[in-house]
Amino acid sequence: MNYADIVLPSLVNGLTTGAVYALVALGLTLIYGVLHIINFAHGSFLMLALYGVFFLKSGLGIDPYLALPVLAGGAFVVGYALQRSIIGRASHGRDENILLVTLGLSVIVENAALYFWRSDTRTIETPYAFETLELGAILVPVPRAVAFFGAVLVAFLLWLLMTRTDLGKAIRALAKERQGARLVGIDVDHVFAMSFGIGTACLGVAACLLLPMFYVTPQVGHAFVLVAFTVVVLGGMGSFTGALIGGMLVGMVESLSGLFLGESLGQIGVFLIFIAILLFRPTGLLGHRA
Amino acid sequence: MSPRGQIAIALVFVLVVASVPAWVASDFWLSFVIMSLFYAQLGIAWNILGGYGGQYSFGHAAFFGWGAYATAMAQIHLGANPWLMLPVAAAAGGGIGVVLGWLSFRYGLRGSYFALVTLAFAEVFRVLATTFAVTGAGAGLLIALAPGAAQLQFTTKAGFLYLALAFVALGLAASLWLEHSRFGARLAALRENEDAARALGVDVLRVKLGAIALSGALAGLAGAFYAQYFLYLDAGIAFGPAMSVEALLAPIVGGLGTVFGPVIGAFALQLVAEVARHVLGEAPGLALTLFGAILVGMVLFLPRGLMSLARRRRA
Numbered sequence: 001m002n003y004a005d006i007v008l009p010s011l012v013n014g015l016t017t018g019a020v021y022a023l024v025a026l027g028l029t030l031i032y033g034v035l036h037i038i039n040f041a042h043g044s045f046l047m048l049a050l051y052g053v054f055f056l057k058s059g060l061g062i063d064p065y066l067a068l069p070v071l072a073g074g075a076f077v078v079g080y081a082l083q084r085s086i087i088g089r090a091s092h093g094r095d096e097n098i099l100l101v102t103l104g105l106s107v108i109v110e111n112a113a114l115y116f117w118r119s120d121t122r123t124i125e126t127p128y129a130f131e132t133l134e135l136g137a138i139l140v141p142v143p144r145a146v147a148f149f150g151a152v153l154v155a156f157l158l159w160l161l162m163t164r165t166d167l168g169k170a171i172r173a174l175a176k177e178r179q180g181a182r183l184v185g186i187d188v189d190h191v192f193a194m195s196f197g198i199g200t201a202c203l204g205v206a207a208c209l210l211l212p213m214f215y216v217t218p219q220v221g222h223a224f225v226l227v228a229f230t231v232v233v234l235g236g237m238g239s240f241t242g243a244l245i246g247g248m249l250v251g252m253v254e255s256l257s258g259l260f261l262g263e264s265l266g267q268i269g270v271f272l273i274f275i276a277i278l279l280f281r282p283t284g285l286l287g288h289r290a
Numbered sequence: 291m292s293p294r295g296q297i298a299i300a301l302v303f304v305l306v307v308a309s310v311p312a313w314v315a316s317d318f319w320l321s322f323v324i325m326s327l328f329y330a331q332l333g334i335a336w337n338i339l340g341g342y343g344g345q346y347s348f349g350h351a352a353f354f355g356w357g358a359y360a361t362a363m364a365q366i367h368l369g370a371n372p373w374l375m376l377p378v379a380a381a382a383g384g385g386i387g388v389v390l391g392w393l394s395f396r397y398g399l400r401g402s403y404f405a406l407v408t409l410a411f412a413e414v415f416r417v418l419a420t421t422f423a424v425t426g427a428g429a430g431l432l433i434a435l436a437p438g439a440a441q442l443q444f445t446t447k448a449g450f451l452y453l454a455l456a457f458v459a460l461g462l463a464a465s466l467w468l469e470h471s472r473f474g475a476r477l478a479a480l481r482e483n484e485d486a487a488r489a490l491g492v493d494v495l496r497v498k499l500g501a502i503a504l505s506g507a508l509a510g511l512a513g514a515f516y517a518q519y520f521l522y523l524d525a526g527i528a529f530g531p532a533m534s535v536e537a538l539l540a541p542i543v544g545g546l547g548t549v550f551g552p553v554i555g556a557f558a559l560q561l562v563a564e565v566a567r568h569v570l571g572e573a574p575g576l577a578l579t580l581f582g583a584i585l586v587g588m589v590l591f592l593p594r595g596l597m598s599l600a601r602r603r604r605a
Contacts, residue, residue, distance in 0.1 A: 038402040038405075038406070086586065086590065089590060090586075090589050090590055092589075092593050095401060095402065096344075096346050096401060096402075097589050097593060099346065099401075099402050099405060100346070100538075100542065100585060100589050101585075101586050101589050101590070103348065103535070103585065104582045104583070104584075104585035104586035104589065105582065105586060106582075107535055107578055107579070107581060107582030107585065108579055108582035108583055108586070109582075110575075110578075111575035111576070111578040111579040111582065112575065112579045113575070114574050114575030115573055115574065115575035115576050115579060118574070119574070218575070222531065226409070226410060226413060229406055233406075262421075264417065264420055264421045264428075265417065265418075265421045267417050268414055268417045268418070271410050271413050271414045271417070272414065274406075274407075274410050275407060275410050275411065275414070278394070278397075278399060278403055278406065278407045278410070279393055279394065279397050279399070279407070280397070
């Protein structure tokens with residue numbers, strides 16, 4: 001059997017899953033870069049968004065790709081409101097408190113999902129699920145191709161937002177110097193909440209791109225949160241390009257270690273990268289020293 | 291509070307709980323006390339590192355799991371006596387604590403990064419334990435039934451209550467020692483300001499390692515207790531995130547960095563869980579949903595825990 005016949009499709013699979021990881025990680029890194037908060041509930045919010053996509057499809061018959069604006073908008077509103085009402089008020093001067101609050105939120109969301117929806121694995125059926133594109137010798141399933149290009153497009157839009165708009169300028173100003181930003185008249189609480197909202201909106205988009213090729217259970221967020229953290233620390237906290245590259249790298253590592261080590265042990269590859277980076281290069285590949 | 295007062299309260303607590311089997315016959319309430327003591331023990335372990343040392347771990351299940359698996363595996367594969375495994379479980383939990391602590395503290399990981407790396411280690415252990423046959427893989431480990439105190443499988447609930455109480459008493463003694471020893475003062479100093487503590491001559495790495503070793507050892511003992519009480523283990527229970535969350539809940543609810551906070555927190559949380567079960571029925575996810583809400587509420591409105599209520603009234 002030709003080696004390339006298995007490894008190459010596995011790499012493409014990894015690359016496309018990695019693009020979605022990158023999208024999830026972009027939201028996380030945006031929130032971290034501005035608010036210096038590690039949002040522990042990020043994976044749980046993604047899980048909620050996945051359920052949103054699932055129920056829109058199974059209940060109302062709305063295609064996941066058409067549901068994208070609804071999910072992105074809904075996730076934005078949830079993120080904005082949470083930051084203003086709960087997370088922003090929790091610090092009491094210690095960042096650890098915010099970490100605890102987001103942990104608490106993730107525990108609530110995950111277990112409430114378990115309570116209401118049980119731990120059944122749910123998938124949706126789409127007419128294009130089994131269609132493929134031919135790229136030379138490799139067949140790429142359509143949902144994977146859409147996910148890849150969708151994720152790259154969203155990353156590009158985010159980059160435009162950050163570099164070409166007043167909001168982006170305000171966000172970057174806040175990330176650099178909180179006090180100075182306040183002095184020049186930036187509404188700090190509003191911009192914080194906007195960043196958080198945009199960060200969770202990325203999850204809404206990610207969920208729409210992900211579900212046609214994936215499944216949802218209440219525990220699925222837990223798997224994603226560590227992967228997203230890995231991507232973020234790999235790329236460097238707060239770095240956009242880093243998140244994009246890191247996401248694809250992690251996707252490929254996961255896919256390859258799954259191929260060579262088996263389904264169960266394969267998960268370990270990502271965690272080991274994560275631990276190694278945290279220990280030896282906490283600033284990441286493209287991050288700057290704090 | 292004076293050390294003498296604290297010791298007096300600890301003694302009264304131990305005596306009152308020890309007398310519980312004498313006037314409570316219902317297995318339901320004995321189980322309630324046992325589980326509260328178990329979570330108090332786990333909370334005390336977390337509190338030593340997180341409360342006194344300010345190093346928040348999100349992966350205390352790693353230490354708990356090593357203690358639990360050491361106890362179960364030595365009995366199943368080597369036929370060891372579980373009593374002898376108690377110190378081994380403590381050593382396993384403490385040893386893993388030192389390794390993990392040495393790796394992360396040496397590179398100056400603090401705050402959120404430390405929390406994440408502990409969580410990642412617990413996940414690695416969980417994946418490993420679900421993979422290999424020696425840890426029972428996905429099916430878990432069953433310890434053979436051998437009732438009798440000699441095999442650490444008490445035939446009455448009271449036996450387990452005394453064992454859990456002994457562990458809690460040990461944990462309380464360790465916390466009291468921390469509050470009044472030089473080591474504890476150094477630990478509190480680095481929690482408040484690590485750079486200042488280092489400037490004053492505190493060997494930061496060494497003190498942190500001491501704290502994580504003690505914390506890991508107590509969590510390992512809690513793991514051994516769990517294995518003997520339920521006689522069953524799997525990777526999700528031993529290394530899963532739920533155990534890590536439960537470990538930090540009790541001290542946060544009761545009061546971080548206090549001797550009695552974790553105990554008060556554990557009893558309060560178990561009470562809430564029981565009431566919820568009674569009112570809303572047994573359902574997966576219910577208790578933890580409530581616990582999550584309590585965690586958020588505590589951090590928002592009562593960040594110093596239930597203990598701060600008592601202190602406020604006295605002031």
